[in-house]
Amino acid sequence: MHSEPTTLLQGTLDMLILKSLVAGEMHGLGISRRIQQITGGTFVVKPGSLFPALHRIEEQGWISSFWGDSENNRRAKYYRLTKPGRRQLEVETRRWGRISWAIAQALQTS
Amino acid sequence: MPWFVKARSFFRNLLFWQRVEADLDAEVRSHLEMLTEEHVLAGMAAAEAQRAARIELGGIDQVKEQVRSERTGGWLQSVIADFRFALRQLRKSPGFTAVTVLTLALGIGANTAIFSVVNSVLLRSLPFSHASELLDISARSTYFDFTSLGLSLPDIADLRNSSKLLAALAVYQDSPKELAVDTPQRLEATAVSKDFFELLGFGPICGRTFGSEDMQPGSRSVILSYSLWRDTFGADAAVLGRTIMLDASPHTVIGVMAAEPALGFATDSKLFTPLIPTEAQLADRGNHAYSVIARLRPHITAARVQSELDTISARLASAYPDVDQGWSIHATPLKQYLLGDARTPLAILLCAVGFVLLIACANVSNLFLVRGWARRREFTIRAALGASRSVLIRQVAVESLVVAAAGGACAFAFAVWTVQTLRSILPPEISRLQEIRIDISVAWFTVGTSLLAALLSGLAPALLNTRGDLSLAVGETSSSGPVGGSGHNFLRQLLVVGEVALACILLIGATLALRSFGQLLRLDLGFQPEHLLTLRLDFPKFRFASPEPAIIFVHQVLESTRATPGVTAASAGLVFPMSDEVAETTFETEAMVADPKHAQQSALANRVAPDFFRTLGIPVLAGRDFSEADIKGNSPVFIVNATLAKKYFGSTDAVGRRFSTDFSSGHPVWGQIVGVAGNVRETNPQDDFKPQIYAPFYQTPRIFGVYLMVRSAADPAVLVPALRERIWSIDKNQPVTAVATLDQRIAEVHASPRSQTLLLGIFAALGLLLALIGVYGVMSYLVGLQTREIGIRMALGADRGRILDLFIVHGLKLTLSGILIGIVIGLALTRFMGSLLFGVSASDPLTYATAAVLLLVVAVAACLIPARRAARVDPIVALRCE
Numbered sequence: 004m005h006s007e008p009t010t011l012l013q014g015t016l017d018m019l020i021l022k023s024l025v026a027g028e029m030h031g032l033g034i035s036r037r038i039q040q041i042t043g044g045t046f047v048v049k050p051g052s053l054f055p056a057l058h059r060i061e062e063q064g065w066i067s068s069f070w071g072d073s074e075n076n077r078r079a080k081y082y083r084l085t086k087p088g089r090r091q092l093e094v095e096t097r098r099w100g101r102i103s104w105a106i107a108q109a110l111q112t113s
Numbered sequence: 114m115p116w117f118v119k120a121r122s123f124f125r126n127l128l129f130w131q132r133v134e135a136d137l138d139a140e141v142r143s144h145l146e147m148l149t150e151e152h153v154l155a156g157m158a159a160a161e162a163q164r165a166a167r168i169e170l171g172g173i174d175q176v177k178e179q180v181r182s183e184r185t186g187g188w189l190q191s192v193i194a195d196f197r198f199a200l201r202q203l204r205k206s207p208g209f210t211a212v213t214v215l216t217l218a219l220g221i222g223a224n225t226a227i228f229s230v231v232n233s234v235l236l237r238s239l240p241f242s243h244a245s246e247l248l249d250i251s252a253r254s255t256y257f258d259f260t261s262l263g264l265s266l267p268d269i270a271d272l273r274n275s276s277k278l279l280a281a282l283a284v285y286q287d288s289p290k291e292l293a294v295d296t297p298q299r300l301e302a303t304a305v306s307k308d309f310f311e312l313l314g315f316g317p318i319c320g321r322t323f324g325s326e327d328m329q330p331g332s333r334s335v336i337l338s339y340s341l342w343r344d345t346f347g348a349d350a351a352v353l354g355r356t357i358m359l360d361a362s363p364h365t366v367i368g369v370m371a372a373e374p375a376l377g378f379a380t381d382s383k384l385f386t387p388l389i390p391t392e393a394q395l396a397d398r399g400n401h402a403y404s405v406i407a408r409l410r411p412h413i414t415a416a417r418v419q420s421e422l423d424t425i426s427a428r429l430a431s432a433y434p435d436v437d438q439g440w441s442i443h444a445t446p447l448k449q450y451l452l453g454d455a456r457t458p459l460a461i462l463l464c465a466v467g468f469v470l471l472i473a474c475a476n477v478s479n480l481f482l483v484r485g486w487a488r489r490r491e492f493t494i495r496a497a498l499g500a501s502r503s504v505l506i507r508q509v510a511v512e513s514l515v516v517a518a519a520g521g522a523c524a525f526a527f528a529v530w531t532v533q534t535l536r537s538i539l540p541p542e543i544s545r546l547q548e549i550r551i552d553i554s555v556a557w558f559t560v561g562t563s564l565l566a567a568l569l570s571g572l573a574p575a576l577l578n579t580r581g582d583l584s585l586a587v588g589e590t591s592s593s594g595p596v597g598g599s600g601h602n603f604l605r606q607l608l609v610v611g612e613v614a615l616a617c618i619l620l621i622g623a624t625l626a627l628r629s630f631g632q633l634l635r636l637d638l639g640f641q642p643e644h645l646l647t648l649r650l651d652f653p654k655f656r657f658a659s660p661e662p663a664i665i666f667v668h669q670v671l672e673s674t675r676a677t678p679g680v681t682a683a684s685a686g687l688v689f690p691m692s693d694e695v696a697e698t699t700f701e702t703e704a705m706v707a708d709p710k711h712a713q714q715s716a717l718a719n720r721v722a723p724d725f726f727r728t729l730g731i732p733v734l735a736g737r738d739f740s741e742a743d744i745k746g747n748s749p750v751f752i753v754n755a756t757l758a759k760k761y762f763g764s765t766d767a768v769g770r771r772f773s774t775d776f777s778s779g780h781p782v783w784g785q786i787v788g789v790a791g792n793v794r795e796t797n798p799q800d801d802f803k804p805q806i807y808a809p810f811y812q813t814p815r816i817f818g819v820y821l822m823v824r825s826a827a828d829p830a831v832l833v834p835a836l837r838e839r840i841w842s843i844d845k846n847q848p849v850t851a852v853a854t855l856d857q858r859i860a861e862v863h864a865s866p867r868s869q870t871l872l873l874g875i876f877a878a879l880g881l882l883l884a885l886i887g888v889y890g891v892m893s894y895l896v897g898l899q900t901r902e903i904g905i906r907m908a909l910g911a912d913r914g915r916i917l918d919l920f921i922v923h924g925l926k927l928t929l930s931g932i933l934i935g936i937v938i939g940l941a942l943t944r945f946m947g948s949l950l951f952g953v954s955a956s957d958p959l960t961y962a963t964a965a966v967l968l969l970v971v972a973v974a975a976c977l978i979p980a981r982r983a984a985r986v987d988p989i990v991a992l993r994c995e
Contacts, residue, residue: 031140032147050144051171055183058137062185064118077147080140 016056017065018099019046021084021092024066028083030073031057057082065091122185130190137180141173191504195511203515209484210516213477216886217520217570218527219879220473221562223466225528225551226535228558231459233549239448240373242314243408247447248415250282250405250422255439256715257697261450264405266390267398268429268437272405275425278418280410283309284403285379286388290359291653291848294345296841299651299848302384310370312408315380320353320368327367327387335364336385339372359384360655361846374548377451379404399436406447418444457948458869464942465622465876468615470562472883474569475608475615479887481513481570482605483894485578492579505579513571514564521563525556538868573604602895606927609884609891613931613968614938616877616884620964621939623877625950626870628960632952633866639793640690641730642855644681646829647689648836649851651818656846660816666844667810667819671722673839674823679832682824684725685810689820690793691858698776700806702761706773716757716804717795718776720813726752726790728822736768736788743809749784750809757804758789765789776808784808820851829854869949881968884931885975892924893979903983904991913984920983924976925969932965939964 023029023037034057035048048056060066065088073079084092126133145166152162170176181190203210238244250272251261264272266284273282288304291297310322318339327334335357337346346352356363364386375381394400409418422442429437485492492505529551536549650670652663667685674683688694698718705711723739726732734755743750751772758767767789773781792802810819825832837849896903903916943955953960 030147031144032151049171050141050169050176051179054137054141054144054176055179058180059183062119062122073147075147075150077143077150078139079143079147080136 014095015099016046016048016052017060018092018095019048020053020056020060021065021088021095024082024084024088025092028071028081030071030079030081032079034082060088063091064088119185126184127189133184137177138173141170141176145170145173192507192511195508196515198508199512199515202512206484209480210519212886213480213516213570214519214523216473216476216480216883217517217563217566218523219883220466220470220524221517221521221559221566222524222527223469223876223879224562225524225555225559226531227459227462227466228562229528229532229551229555230535230539230549231463232552232554232558234452234455234545235459236554237545237548239376239451244448245446246280246409246411247313248279248407248409248418248444249447249450250407250442250444252401253441253443254401256699256713258715259697261443261445263401263403264442265398265400265436266395266403268442269403269405270395271429272422272425272442275428276407276418276421278410278413278421279407281308281312282405282407283312284388284405285309286403287379288386288388289651289653290384290386291361291651291656291846292345292357292359292384293846297846297848299850300341300383301381302386303379303382304386304388305379306388309385309406312406313380315373316371317368318371319350320366322368323385323387328389330389330391332387332389333362333364334367334387335359336368336370337366338370338381338383338385341383342369359386360653362655374545376545378447379406398433401440407444415444415446454948457945458865461622461869461946461949462872462876465619465873468619469876469879469883470566471569472612472615472880472887474566475612476883476887476890477513477516477566477570478573479605479608479890481509481574482577483890485509485574489578496579502579506575509575509578510567510571513574514567517563517567517570520566521559524563525551525559528555528559538871573608577604602898605891605894609887609927610931610934612884612887613928613972614935616880617932617935617964617968618939618942619873619877619880620967621935621943621961622946623870623873624960624963625943625946625953625955625957626866626873628953628957629950630863630866630870633863636794636952638690638859639731639791642691642859644825644827644829645729645855646823646825646832646836647692647851647853647855647858648821648823648833648840648849649818650821650840650847650849652816657816660813663816664811664813666847667722669843670821670840673843674821674836677832677835677839679825679827679835680823681826682724682728684722684728684822685819686719686721686725686822687810687813687819688719689822690729690795691855691862692820695795696776698774698806700772700774700776701781702770702772704761714761714804716753716774716806718774718806718808720776720808720810722810722819725807725822728824729793730824731793732791734789734791735766736786738788739807739809739811741811743787744811747812749782749812750787751784752788752790752807753786754790754792754802754805754807756792756802757806758786760804762786774806774808776806866949866951881971884968885971888924888928888972888975889978891927892920892976893982895923896920896979896983899983900986900991903986904988907986907988908992916986917980917984920980921973921976924972924980928969928972932968935968936961936965 019038019042020034023034023041026037029037031050031053035050035053038046038048057066057068061068061082065085066082067085068080068082070078071081148166148169149159149162152165153159155162157165184190239247241247249261250264252264252268253260254262263286269282269284273279276282284306286304288302289299290302291299305323307323307325307328310316316322317336320336322336323334326332337352342348342352352366352369355366357366358364370380370385373380388403407418409415422444426437426440426442430440496502496505532549532551536546539546539549650667652666657663657666671683671685674680688696696718697715699713699715701711701713705714721739723741723743726738733752735758736752739750739752751774753767755765758765761767761772762770767786770786771783772786773783775781790805790807793805794800795803795805821836823829823832823836833852840847840849906916907913939961940956947955
């Protein structure tokens with residue numbers, strides 16, 4: 004009932020979220036800023052994509068959430084990587100490595 | 114991903130959705146606040162920071178909606194929301210809801226009711242173990258017109274030895290027994306071979322079934338049926354081992370069978386005795402007196418058994434040409450054998466209710482289309498706001514599902530409530546009728562039918578109503594002329610044509626049944642059934658060792674009966690017209706004997722006492738009736754019917770001609786025709802008249818029992834106690850059975866066509882009513898659409914009559930197309946009714962004309978109200994009505 008045009012990008016977003024949580028637990032805005040930072044500003048994740056992705060990943064069991072206080076003493080929902088999430092990140096990283104290598108190869112051949 | 118993580122999320126989302134929602138709301142809001150804070154820290158003014166944060170977030174509700182659609186089980190929540198919305202919509206228009214639900218309830222209810230019958234009668238298996246492996250084995254002869262006759266014991270023994278496909282074979286034989294309780298009783302009983310119960314998998318509730326020791330000559334064991342044990346022996350467990358007097362000899366009760374529903378089979382018997390044949394019976398290959406039931410080896414089909422039986426019967430015919438020539442052996446699955454002809458009428462009824470459902474669905478579909486047209490603005494606005502087509506289709510689908518579910522629920526409740534009534538209108542000869550009940554498979558059928566109804570009635574609206582056309586909805590004002598949805602209009606008219614066609618087929622079917630039944634009622638039976646009573650007297654060997662005392666007894670009973678006040682005539686016969694029994698015999702005339710290539714001819718046969726023809730009201734066309742002088746020792750005489758006289762002697766006046774017959778004497782006897790009687794309808798009133806031979810009862814060489822025929826001046830039923838007393842005053846041990854008036858017996862024969870006609874009539878009336886509503890609906894809709902056009906026409910000078918004609922002609926065009934289609938399909942379908950029709954052809958023009966005219970009249974009536982409304986349109990109001 005709801006089709007995403009770019010599954011590759013969706014998978015990529017999931018991977019980036021998992022990656023951003025390796026350093027430690029973070030709330031939604033923090034994740035979004037972190038992704039922006041680690042991709043050198045290439046990916047700007049809008050809340051409209053971020054929140055559905057977070058909830059999807061949480062339902063997969065790769066991250067877990069809890070309510071905590073932010074640096075400015077504001078109630079915020081924090082996410083942290085779970086063990087299956089860590090494994091999933093490894094899988095995704097390897098897969099992405101293969102894909103990017105393959106695509107680079109493909110684009111280099113004339 | 115482990116499934117339980119997903120399942121946990123699914124249930125959490127479903128069960129704690131409020132908490133999940135609150136959590137989401139808090140998260141999004143906190144995010145918004147943090148964004149704002151970020152902007153403030155970056156140096157924005159508070160108001161501007163808020164605005165920027167909102168823009169970046171992109172709308173709280175949109176974000177929430179996106180999260181919701183990602184959730185596990187999110188679709189379920191949307192469907193639930195759709196259901197709530199549908200319920201709200203339906204509650205808002207109770208009239209629409211009531212009409213649609215009721216229409217579907219009628220359609221589904223009719224199907225559920227008929228399915229409950231089909232389920233009990235055709236689908237549910239017999240109450241025996243592995244019942245599908247059971248076969249009836251019967252014989253047919255080229256000499257006799259019976260479809261199933263018994264086999265002889267030597268043939269059965271050969272069959273048992275040579276068949277490789279039959280796992281087991283048991284023999285049984287009707288063997289009624291007399292049991293003296295308060296009055297002499299004659300009970301249905303069956304003599305069975307040792308393996309009979311074992312083969313069926315039918316066991317006793319106490320005691321045991323027959324073992325080898327019970328099958329020895331001289332053994333007198335008996336097994337009681339549950340009903341006899343309960344009704345006559347007070348369900349007393351001490352009955353085991355007790356001695357009871359059967360046919361005036363002591364028998365020991367060894368068991369009581371479990372209760373079973375009546376199946377029209379040997380297991381309905383009140384008593385079971387061991388079948389212990391004599392040496393003579395074991396050797397008599399010509400004695401086709403034994404019924405056979407067999408069990409197939411696993412994975413063998415009845416068809417394979419049949420080809421094996423063909424081989425065996427061919428071998429028997431060549432080995433024993435004098436007795437087995439012309440005989441063949443046939444295997445029929447037991448269920449089919451017991452069902453008989455129940456399949457065709459049920460298939461026709463199922464077809465009829467299927468049509469009713471289709472008409473109901475067409476009507477509901479039409480109503481949904483009208484409503485969709487009225488709600489087109491809502492749909493287009495929703496589409497404009499971003500609802501995808503699939504979401505809109507789902508919404509419409511859910512609405513029709515809700516209506517169909519409500520209809521199905523009403524239908525099921527209705528079926529539960531009417532199942533009792535249904536039993537009383539169905540043809541009584543359908544076996545297992547009393548078993549009809551609403552069980553789980555009927556419930557599933559209702560669910561399935563409701564889903565089908567939802568699909569059928571929701572398909573067109575789902576596709577057409579959701580075809581969002583923005584300009585149409587937003588730009589357009591409320592009701593502007595017939596341009597409104599030409600696709601809609603075309604489809605709606607098509608639905609009405611289809612409905613009329615289906616109703617037409619139903620009407621044709623019902624009219625055919627009605628005309629056929631009318632012919633049956635008007636049928637000249639050849640005798641006068643009014644004020645005629647029959648009673649059966651049986652003369653078993655243990656009371657009447659030779660025929661003479663029985664003949665004397667019958668003579669005495671007749672004398673006494675004729676002397677009873679109220680009796681105007683009395684006689685006796687071995688069989689009588691419209692009884693379940695027929696006797697047949699073979700005969701040859703002198704002309705046939707002279708022809709070397711002649712073959713014996715068969716005829717119906719009866720032995721009757723004097724005054725039989727006057728008692729029944731059968732005219733004696735020539736010669737005389739039998740007299741008291743036509744007794745043993747005097748020359749054999751016969752009376753024949755007009756058909757036989759004409760066919761074999763060239764004229765109705767065949768008095769004095771001679772022929773020979775071996776009727777109930779075992780060897781051909783030559784005799785003279787002394788009278789010719791009128792033709793009489795035997796058992797099946799739909800058959801042609803057959804040749805018939807009557808012989809004097811008092812000359813009978815063998816006698817097993819007679820029917821007394823008593824004609825009275827008033828209601829014959831009141832004579833029964835007096836007649837019984839008079840019989841018992843002659844012989845107090847004589848059971849009197851099968852007491853019924855001829856009118857009762859004829860009502861039984863008519864019961865099946867009557868119920869068929871009644872049910873088809875009900876379904877046709879339903880179909881007609883629904884079609885009427887359909888035509889009315891479409892015509893009023895058209896009038897509504899064209900109000901402005903009518904106004905303009907009137908303003909320009911069209912008179913009211915013309916407007917009226919315009920709409921009626923339009924309605925008639927639709928109806929006529931439907932009728933034409935209906936007649937074509939009807940011609941193809943009613944052929945299957947042929948076997949059930951009597952005296953009317955399946956393509957009877959009068960029937961078709963009646964159905965067409967009736968539909969036309971109804972359609973005109975349905976058009977008249979909207980058309981008159983159109984004709985009464987006030988041009989000023991119509992033009993202003995925008």
